[in-house]
Amino acid sequence: MALKVLVVDDASFVRDMVKRAMRTYFPQVTVEEAINGKKAQILMNKTHYDLILCDWEMPEMSGLELLQWARGQDAYKKTPFVMVTSRGDRGHVVEAVQSGVSDYLGKPFSPEMLAQKVNKQLAAKLKRAAGEKSSSARPGSDSASVLMQASDSAKQASAPAVTPGPFADSAALLTGGPTSPKKSAPDPTSGKKALAQIRFAEFNLPCVIKAITLTEVKVIAKRGQKFPMILDPAVVDIEVDDGETLERINGYVHMLQAVEKRVDTDFISIVIRFVDEDPDKMASLSKFIAKF
Structure with a gap:
């Protein structure tokens, strides 16, 4: 049987x-x-x-x-x-x-x-x-x-829920580090409004939020050794205010795209499509979107 x-x-x-x-x-x-x-x-x-x-x-x-x-x-x-x-x-x-x-x-x-x-x-x-x-x-x-x-x-x-400390590290990682070979290229993380971390099965990815709705979030992340693939499951943690985070929004990788039109681009655009239907999370997300 x-x-x-x-x-x-x-x-x-x-x-x-x-x-x-x-x-x-x-x-x-x-x-x-x-x-x-x-x-x-x-x-x-x-x-x-x-x-x-x-x-x-x-x-x-x-x-x-x-x-x-x-x-x-x-x-x-x-x-x-x-x-x-x-x-x-x-x-x-x-x-x-x-x-x-x-x-x-x-x-x-x-x-x-x-x-x-x-x-x-x-x-x-x-x-x-x-x-x-x-x-x-x-x-x-x-x-x-x-x-x-x-x-x-x-x-x-899976990486635990993110606290304010890791978000500070995220900002340093995204804006710091070695300079790009193409020094004249603009930094897509400049003028950022909010930081986030995306948790995948084997690593965390610090990023900057560029657009967000109740169904998806578009972020910019610095290219590294580890990167997700289309349809990989993900959990998004967002820095809402100083000392507060919006945590554990479940989703998956919907789109990956190079920010610059060159092979050695330093930044990647990622769209995470949300699959979470938890009413409390959606209420908190709505409040965040209103202030974004």
Whole structure:
């Protein structure tokens, strides 16, 4: 019998990304989806899933509320439940551990990172389903220790929510450093109105906001050794005011373009299309846009 995995996320882009990764790494697994905790409850009452991959922040019912409900059901007391979220601070990790979460995957994440988490939770079942030796990943033995380790690795891979300090570093990185070989070229970061950092699965990218709406943001970033690709998932953190930030806006890379018409251009224009539908985030974003 095929294993069943339920993906719960209010962003269709994230659900599609997870489904593609699952088809690639685990073709023997059947994947179903739900747009929030309420929809997930309905599906979980109708059938049993071998693994739940769930976002934290969703309308109607959050991932934490769904986890707490699941642990109160006989059928899901011990079912692996992985929280997939941009919340990487210790307080939320502890809260999830106390509610019975099995593991944690920080946004943004790569397909490989997702596959490692799934394999860790379903290694034995995958081995039986595939009829072959499972991969070398071994399940964790203690929920709390696993989550604390996962939190640390998520912070290293996904980068934690940005504080004012890193934004100051972002400004220095964008406007400082070695001068361009073409000294007469204008600096596209001059006259900037706001700074931001975009978090990708394996690195952070400091940038300057040039235009922003409720659906996307256009930024200018200095060209470096690491750069994203089209459709890469991303989390945007914006400096709102001194000492305040607008954090964890989920999205993906919609467009990449050289700022200057030359091969060795120093700056790249990036458009991040938002997939977040969290009403609180959208309200904060609206206020920021009004002042931008």
